[in-house]
Amino acid sequence: MQAYNKSQELIAEIEKAARLFIAEFDSVEEEEKNKRLEGVDRSPMQMIAYQLGWLSLILRWDADELEGKEVIMPAPNHKWNQLGGLYDSFYTKYASYSLEELRDMFEKAVTEMVAWINTLSEQELFEQDARKWASSTPSRWPVWKWIHINTVAPFKSFRGKIRKWKRLNT
Template sequence: MQEYKNKEELIAEIEKTAHLFITEFDSVEEGDQDKILEGVDRSPAQMIAYQLGWMNLLLGWDRDELAGKEVVTPALNYKWNKLGGLYENFYKQYEACTLSELKSLYRECVAELILWLDSFSDEDLFGQDVRKWASSTPSKWPIWKWIHINTVAPFQTFRSKIRKWKKLNRAAIQ
């Protein structure tokens, strides 16, 4: 896993990988957003919904903790070892959106995430036990690691998935 010296490096990496991921969808036709192809486990719409779901969970965990609410990670009624249902919930939440709407929601969420991230000091972002939600698992990760695992890492992984999906879709059309 990549290590960061400060929040500016993390923000720059999020901005870069977020942009690379979402621009892959510029060449996907609106009518193909829900198409699942053999060899890729998600449709283009599901790939974006997955990203939106995790970014919104991060933001929500922090918002809830600051409001004095008890935070349940990953989400109420979901366990870390059974995330399939959570992903299905993400897909259902955004299923009525067009591809264009999903891309717009994604860009807005990334911008909100960057603003939230910028509100932390380096000490808070890289320190231990700053937020209860970040210390809620045995790993007791600092906040930056939660952010990386739920943004940069999947942006990169899913960029490969959408590229594979586009290649398979082109081959199926020809």
């Protein structure tokens, strides 16, 4: 029962942080989604694209491992010490979508992440070395840590960024 509670706590934390983050975009106008402001390192579109990119990568790493494919982390043609190019690929991928579409995609991606977490056993989620991809870096984090560092943590920090962007945009 303990593991169930831990996984459900993780899911609740993800859902709450995601809900608070994406709600900040309610007052952002479509024509301003690409607006960059001094003091904020990303536009509103880039903030959502960043989240979508990482959510997609985590799910891809696990799917590739389960399919017996080589897991390339963080992504093909990108290295951990050169993440700027990876972020640019996220921005390019999602640049043509409206803010409403991006918000819908974000909500669907979070739902997909939660559904995936619900398929994982206690061992797969919380024990070190349960997945090769999660153990492939020197940190050897368990899967839950990869999830947290790429969902809850950035959802919270980017909520601060979009709030600052909105303050500066007035």
